Amino acid sequence: MKTLVVNKKQIGLAAVVTFLMASCQQVLVDPQSEQKPEQGKSWLAGDHHVHTHYSVKWDNSVFPPAPILGGDAKYSIPLNAQMASHYGLSWMVITDHGGPNRAKLALEQAYPELVASRKALPQILQFYGMEFDVPGNSPGGRHASFIMPHRPTEAEQLYQIESRYNGRQGVPPGPEKAEDGFMLQALKAMNELPDKPLLLVNHPARLATGFRQYNKVTPEQLRDWQDTAPDVVIGMTGAEGHQAATLNPDGSQDPNAIRGEYPDYPTMGGYDQMTARLGGVWDSLLSEGRNWWVTGVSDSHGHYTDGWADFWPGQYAKTYVYADKNYDSIFAALKAGQIFVTTGDLIDALFVEVAVKGSDKTATAGQTLTVKPDDELVLRVCFRDPDSNNGGGYNPEVQRVDVIQGLITGPAAQRNSDEAPDTKVAKRFYPADWSIKDGYSQFELPLGKANQSQYLRLRGTNNKNELEPEPDAKGENPWSDLWFYSNPVFIQVVQD
Numbered sequence: 001m002k003t004l005v006v007n008k009k010q011i012g013l014a015a016v017v018t019f020l021m022a023s024c025q026q027v028l029v030d031p032q033s034e035q036k037p038e039q040g041k042s043w044l045a046g047d048h049h050v051h052t053h054y055s056v057k058w059d060n061s062v063f064p065p066a067p068i069l070g071g072d073a074k075y076s077i078p079l080n081a082q083m084a085s086h087y088g089l090s091w092m093v094i095t096d097h098g099g100p101n102r103a104k105l106a107l108e109q110a111y112p113e114l115v116a117s118r119k120a121l122p123q124i125l126q127f128y129g130m131e132f133d134v135p136g137n138s139p140g141g142r143h144a145s146f147i148m149p150h151r152p153t154e155a156e157q158l159y160q161i162e163s164r165y166n167g168r169q170g171v172p173p174g175p176e177k178a179e180d181g182f183m184l185q186a187l188k189a190m191n192e193l194p195d196k197p198l199l200l201v202n203h204p205a206r207l208a209t210g211f212r213q214y215n216k217v218t219p220e221q222l223r224d225w226q227d228t229a230p231d232v233v234i235g236m237t238g239a240e241g242h243q244a245a246t247l248n249p250d251g252s253q254d255p256n257a258i259r260g261e262y263p264d265y266p267t268m269g270g271y272d273q274m275t276a277r278l279g280g281v282w283d284s285l286l287s288e289g290r291n292w293w294v295t296g297v298s299d300s301h302g303h304y305t306d307g308w309a310d311f312w313p314g315q316y317a318k319t320y321v322y323a324d325k326n327y328d329s330i331f332a333a334l335k336a337g338q339i340f341v342t343t344g345d346l347i348d349a350l351f352v353e354v355a356v357k358g359s360d361k362t363a364t365a366g367q368t369l370t371v372k373p374d375d376e377l378v379l380r381v382c383f384r385d386p387d388s389n390n391g392g393g394y395n396p397e398v399q400r401v402d403v404i405q406g407l408i409t410g411p412a413a414q415r416n417s418d419e420a421p422d423t424k425v426a427k428r429f430y431p432a433d434w435s436i437k438d439g440y441s442q443f444e445l446p447l448g449k450a451n452q453s454q455y456l457r458l459r460g461t462n463n464k465n466e467l468e469p470e471p472d473a474k475g476e477n478p479w480s481d482l483w484f485y486s487n488p489v490f491i492q493v494v495q496d
Helices: 008-027 077-086 102-120 154-165 181-191 219-228 281-286 327-336
Strands: 042-050 057-059 066-068 091-096 125-133 143-147 198-202 233-239 293-296 317-323 339-343 349-356 362-364 368-371 376-384 400-407 424-429 435-437 440-449 454-461 483-486 489-493
Touching: 042 077, 042 125, 042 143, 042 327, 077 091, 077 102, 091 102, 091 143, 102 125, 102 154, 125 154, 125 327, 154 181, 181 219, 198 219, 198 327, 219 233, 219 281, 233 339, 233 483, 281 400, 293 339, 317 327, 349 368, 349 454, 349 483, 349 489, 362 368, 362 489, 376 400, 376 454, 424 440
Parallel strands: 042 091, 091 125, 198 233, 233 293, 368 489
Antiparallel strands: 042 317, 057 066, 125 143, 143 198, 293 317, 317 339, 339 483, 349 362, 349 376, 376 440, 400 424, 400 454, 435 440, 454 483, 454 489
16 A cells, blocks of 8 residues: 555545545455445444433323323434534434333324424434334333334334334233234334334343343344344344443542443443353354344433433444445445444444455455355454544543454354354454554454354454453443444355
């Protein structure tokens, strides 16, 4: 790659960003390859779990119960969008809670406010969705981000699903909604919509009673849900919301508060244990060859300075997708797993590529590289650690990047399996191991010849003290313990 001196004053910030992206992508292409970087796409930050004042409480003294706006979340849709834009988001999803008759409230009040917010703040793309209450026994805590593609009939299609299948809809909810099997019916109905939505399981281990003691949401259910609607169920949140729960309104730390509001078993580096544990639930799903992606969200109900437990959308956790800035491209990138997640703006760009040496055969996050046993493989990584303060006023630095490797062994023998024993850290990289060019850090890892199908994913941190993310202590400052995760690149080995 040629060195180019860039005069930022002459060509402007947008052109500098475009140059840096292209420069980084060139690093990830074998010099003998004819492959060209994609044009127009960039890393766009977003948040698919944002509550507004339409996450209501209900007045049960009247019949039917009446909604109390602002009861469970504080801010309007436009204010959330404005703050999301302020903190660098390009897209967001409105995901309000359900309730006895929320489907009608959403259709008649929330959706018109969303339409108005889109017109007032076109710089941030605002998807329509909801936090779907998963049917089943004791539905509290069983939630998923339900994201509609941007279509003229989006509100009506969501209304059809919510009014019929949402676990809390009805006065009272029908007895069928107490059965786990009703969720499978809901997924089949989602899969049959003219415009299929996406579903990401929210805070899957928040109600775990201990380490690997899953409650409400189990690995078996994750498998059942995706097998029922593989084009709808695409993954789960890793970086969880309520990360400001340990902060008082004045910014001081509350030594007794729980980061992420995980009451019985904490988050690990701010991430749900189903994501953070090496060789755990996420790796168990990936080892089956599943397209199972992880994301990061705010789950914002109200800002900690107003006495709540949250950051603004984009202030702490970001889900980046590699897409053009339009609804269809972002939706497609989410579905395809062209995603990485970070907290505290530890990084703002991440290119991960596995390539066959001497050819134009490559794959990146969410993709599969088909190779022969004699092919020589290489992993190329390029990321940017922004030299600027984050939403907490800090300028964190990446201290380590881990390359995680797992084998694809086929369907799990036990549907509730949460283990992938062959998963390992293939290599740890430290600042001395990467070069920096044009603001991007770069390194390569020769992989040799692959004799078994596998996947690779990345994890990085500013934490010098933990080789593996450890359970978060009460009162921990969330800004001190930041991590990023890439989604996997799959390698499929085929015989000649």
